[in-house]
Amino acid sequence: MLTKENKAYLMDLIKDICVFASSDNIKLPNLTEEKIYLDFSPEKQQIFRKFKNDYVLELEQEQISVLSKQILINKCLQLSNGCVYNDKEGNYTVFDDGKLEWVKKYSEEHPEENILVFYSYKFDKKRLLTLPGAEAVQDVESKNKWNEGKIKIGVISPYSFQYGGNLQYGGYTIIWFGLLWGLENYLQSNKRIYRQGQKHDVKIMYLLTKNTWDDYVYKAVVTKEINQKDFLNSIDIKNM
Secondary structure, three states: OOOHHHHHHHHHHHOOOOOOOOOOOOOOOOEEEEEEEEOOOHHHHHHHHHHHHHOEEEOOOOEEEOOOHHHHHHHHHHHHHOEEEOOOOOOEEEOOOHHHHHHHHHHHHOOOOOEEEEOOOHHHHHHHOOOOOEEEOOOHHHHHHHHOOOOOEEEEOOOOOOOOOOOOOOOOEEEEOOOOOOHHHHHHHHOOOOOOOOOOOEEEEEEEEOOOOHHHHHHHHHHHHHHHHHHHHOOOHHHO
């Protein structure tokens, strides 16, 4: 958390270059956030654990070695989503279907909901688009189609429509298939749905594979958000 002294110092630095506006009059619907924890099978968990310890991933038909912890973490986050890249050309190996099956089951059990799914990797997008009713939301045409309620599962990158991409008319449910490290993209992505004009209570769900780095990334992003909110809430706009 930011200390009182740090807040005062930062406010002094930015007071002549920032304009602050109050959002007290903006009424938003209720927001519910939920972490959904999924499990690897015992066999896959053993492979994952061995990879973390040895830096060598042993799959049925290939072996992948990494040389640094940074690359290791990235590969482990790929595995958490269900696949792993095995070369620089973008080829990948499927490791697990847990998250994919969860999205499919949720969509089937909630036919009244259109779902916006944020993905981390290109193989996530490719696999999600195989689900019934799934379409990419990536341009003006697909954006309009989503807002008309004609897309059951909207597959979208957290780097798409970052600013001004209003998607609150097509649905009220967000699923994070895999999180990202950057706070700004994370916040902007959630604001595609949870914004003024949304008529329904909003649900945001985070798919996290147990005993991986998924939860670590979630906590890292949320901590950044808490610090930012704490700082902004400390600013007395009326007296500036």
